[in-house]
Amino acid sequence: MAHVPPDSLPRVAVLLVDDRADNLLALEAVLEPLGQRLVRARSGEEALAAVAEEDFAVILMDIRMPGLDGFETMALLHARQSARRVPIIFISGHPAEHHLLRSYAAGAVDYILKPIDPDAIRSKVSVFVHLRQNELALELAQAKLEKRVAERTAALAEANRALALEVTERKAAEQKLYERAYHDSLTGLANRSLFILHLDRAIARYRRRPEPGFALALLDVDRFKIVNDSLGHLAGDQLLLGFAQRLTGALREVDTVARLGGDEFAVLLDGVGELKEATRLAARIEGALAAPFEIDRREIFSSASIGIVMMDDRYACAEDVLRDADVAMYRAKAAGRGRYQVFDLGMHESVMAQLELESELRRAVERDELSLRYQPIVSLHDDTVVEVEALVRWCHATRGVLLPEQFVPLAEDAGLMRRLGRWVVERALDDLAAFQASGLDVTMSVNLSPAQLSSPSLATEIARIARRSGIDPRSLNLEVTETAVMTHREIAEPALSRLVELGVSISLDDFGSGYSCLGHLHRLPVGALKIDRCFVAQLEGDERGTVVAAIISLAHNLGMAVVAEGVETAAQAERLRRLGCDRAQGFLFAEPLEAEAARALCFERRPRQSAAS
Numbered sequence: 126m127a128h129v130p131p132d133s134l135p136r137v138a139v140l141l142v143d144d145r146a147d148n149l150l151a152l153e154a155v156l157e158p159l160g161q162r163l164v165r166a167r168s169g170e171e172a173l174a175a176v177a178e179e180d181f182a183v184i185l186m187d188i189r190m191p192g193l194d195g196f197e198t199m200a201l202l203h204a205r206q207s208a209r210r211v212p213i214i215f216i217s218g219h220p221a222e223h224h225l226l227r228s229y230a231a232g233a234v235d236y237i238l239k240p241i242d243p244d245a246i247r248s249k250v251s252v253f254v255h256l257r258q259n260e261l262a263l264e265l266a267q268a269k270l271e272k273r274v275a276e277r278t279a280a281l282a283e284a285n286r287a288l289a290l291e292v293t294e295r296k297a298a299e300q301k302l303y304e305r306a307y308h309d310s311l312t313g314l315a316n317r318s319l320f321i322l323h324l325d326r327a328i329a330r331y332r333r334r335p336e337p338g339f340a341l342a343l344l345d346v347d348r349f350k351i352v353n354d355s356l357g358h359l360a361g362d363q364l365l366l367g368f369a370q371r372l373t374g375a376l377r378e379v380d381t382v383a384r385l386g387g388d389e390f391a392v393l394l395d396g397v398g399e400l401k402e403a404t405r406l407a408a409r410i411e412g413a414l415a416a417p418f419e420i421d422r423r424e425i426f427s428s429a430s431i432g433i434v435m436m437d438d439r440y441a442c443a444e445d446v447l448r449d450a451d452v453a454m455y456r457a458k459a460a461g462r463g464r465y466q467v468f469d470l471g472m473h474e475s476v477m478a479q480l481e482l483e484s485e486l487r488r489a490v491e492r493d494e495l496s497l498r499y500q501p502i503v504s505l506h507d508d509t510v511v512e513v514e515a516l517v518r519w520c521h522a523t524r525g526v527l528l529p530e531q532f533v534p535l536a537e538d539a540g541l542m543r544r545l546g547r548w549v550v551e552r553a554l555d556d557l558a559a560f561q562a563s564g565l566d567v568t569m570s571v572n573l574s575p576a577q578l579s580s581p582s583l584a585t586e587i588a589r590i591a592r593r594s595g596i597d598p599r600s601l602n603l604e605v606t607e608t609a610v611m612t613h614r615e616i617a618e619p620a621l622s623r624l625v626e627l628g629v630s631i632s633l634d635d636f637g638s639g640y641s642c643l644g645h646l647h648r649l650p651v652g653a654l655k656i657d658r659c660f661v662a663q664l665e666g667d668e669r670g671t672v673v674a675a676i677i678s679l680a681h682n683l684g685m686a687v688v689a690e691g692v693e694t695a696a697q698a699e700r701l702r703r704l705g706c707d708r709a710q711g712f713l714f715a716e717p718l719e720a721e722a723a724r725a726l727c728f729e730r731r732p733r734q735s736a737a738s
């Protein structure tokens with residue numbers, strides 16, 4: 126039996142049944158000290174009614190009563206389901222054996238003989254009182270427990286519901302996040318991350334089973350930057366979108382198409398093990414891009430340069446495959462765009478050689494491997510040297526002297542050109558200071574690369590170098606190409622204007638060989654045009670020299686001087702002189718020379734005024 130502290134026990138009721146009031150009174154007096162509720166019944170009928178009304182711990186009942194006697198009452202009580210458990214103690218004045226036996230047989234729990242013994246009766250009753258009290262306490266505790274369990278269950282159910290909701294929400298958010306993390310928002314195609322996952326998976330599969338293999342095509346939209354810059358980003362986006370649609374349309378269901386970023390797309394050609402198949406698909410892509418795109422009610426023609434890599438067991442990761450596809454793609458671009466190029470090992474070797482050269486070039490400045498040659502520029506009026514052009518050389522430890530075309534584009538690509546260019550200006554102005562110290566008055570001409578023209582601090586830097594070398598900026602001429610100026614127009618134009626304000630003059634180099642925008646020409650602060658040597662070379666076969674004549678007259682009309690490059694023969698020099706060309710440069714007069722040799726030649730052929738002074 127569970128132990129419940131007595132003070133917390135509930136009060137219970139005891140039913141006393143006797144037809145005689147004095148007996149009832151006597152029983153009450155005996156049981157009072159138990160402190161429980163005592164209920165009287167004067168007959169069996171009253172007892173039945175009382176039991177229907179309330180719960181009793183025990184019933185003390187007289188056997189002999191008019192109407193229903195004790196046994197009959199007990200039988201009726203026991204017939205009721207609810208009352209069956211209430212223990213009954215019979216009280217009787219007849220100590221007859223058969224009475225006793227009958228009582229127990231009928232289901233009474235005890236039997237007390239009159240005259241009653243108060244202590245005995247109290248202790249008997251108290252046993253049942255405690256029993257009932259403990260039962261009730263237990264029931265109460267159980268009910269409480271059940272209530273708590275029910276409450277907890279409800280709370281749990283609520284928590285579960287909330288959790289389920291949260292899980293659904295989170296799943297949706299995850300899906301959204303996944304979409305965003307793995308897809309390109311403009312085109313809806315897979316992005317670089319997802320593409321790399323696919324590619325890595327394809328590589329892993331290939332390593333298990335190389336048949337049927339796969340190919341990768343990397344695409345770059347040709348001249349995208351021009352569309353983007355001239356028609357705006359919105360038009361650029363439209364072009365990319367149209368491009369993505371055509372691309373997807375030209376391919377098969379199984380191919381994974383991705384936008385890797387900017388104007389770069391990639392396609393994983395699944396199951397394509399034959400080069401023929403890969404090139405057929407590439408040709409199909411080119412075909413799909415052939416028709417113009419309609420953007421802003423304008424027809425825009427676009428194409429793609431495609432680099433193709435066939436998977437083989439040299440490749441261990443996505444990175445490697447993409448790298449080689451990139452190399453092939455650049456080759457396709459260099460070969461004239463709108464075409465595809467398949468990667469081969471020769472490309473890999475030449476890239477490695479370039480990379481090696483690049484890392485050597487990084488150290489060339491520190492190792493003092495760069496040097497300058499100076500090529501005199503003569504005045505066609507009197508054949509005196511009025512200017513020298515600084516031309517950079519790289520004295521490579523094993524490869525000998527390298528010409529600018531062998532490393533300037535590389536330096537440009539590798540982001541080394543600003544530093545290299547600064548070195549050139551510094552060295553040229555230091556040498557010019559030495560020229561001037563020996564009484565010479567020549568202009569120093571220095572070439573600027575696109576990277577230098579994209580530096581907002583160009584003018585400040587050149588002013589600083591000139592000051593440091595003690596050179597009047599008016600002795601400095603900078604040569605730029607139209608292409609270089611146009612590439613970074615927003616930065617280059619104000620930088621050039623600032624330089625002109627400082628006194629520096631500007632020449633337009635290689636005029637006529639590349640990008641030319643006549644409408645734009647007069648806006649640049651240019652003092653001279655340098656006619657590209659290809660026009661000079663043409664002079665020989667062209668009696669009238671139409672092109673050169675036109676350039677000269679154009680330049681003069683714009684108030685610019687004209688310098689002819691690559692003059693190799695006296696005949697060319699003579700023609701140029703007659704066409705009114707101001708200055709000339711070329712092997713006829715001198716090759717690019719070491720500083721001291723250049724200085725000596727300048728001195729020998731210095732203009733008369735400075736010769737006199």
Ligand code: C2E
Nearest residue numbers: 515516517528529530549572573574691692693710711712
């Ligand atoms: P450029 O500025 O047009 O320089 C003239 C180039 O023509 C020089 O080639 C010169 O050696 C060459 N040349 C001169 N006279 C003749 C001739 O009579 N016949 C022929 N066929 N060629 C002649 P170089 O030194 O190889 O330089 C090539 C280009 O590299 C230069 O063309 C210039 O654009 C660039 N460059 C040279 N030095 C620098 C530099 O310090 N910085 C930058 N950014 N570019 C440079």
Ligand code: MG
Nearest residue numbers: 514572604634
């Ligand atoms: Mg030049």
Ligand code: MG
Nearest residue numbers: 634635655690
């Ligand atoms: Mg030139």
